[in-house]
Amino acid sequence: MELQYGCRSEYGPLELRIQTGASVNGFTVFVEDRRQEHAAVYEHPAQSTLESAQESAVLHADEYLKSRKEESPFAADWRCS
16 A cells, blocks of 8 residues: 555544654554543654554554543544545
8 A cells, every 4th residue: 555644543432643754664553541641641653564553553542542441442444534
């Protein structure tokens, strides 16, 4: 898949985003909780495949939800451009 801009997915109450970076296979992974005043929960650059970056976003979203004692039986449905 040729990715120009990034990917986005709703994940329960969270929003997961992956933006392309300047280097090949460079991404920035974001997890945001729109219920919070400061929505950014996790932001991290990653050198990986797109699939690995998506798995990382879901993993960090699950960890965040567990830390808030919220269940995370959600599935990520990624939309990429």
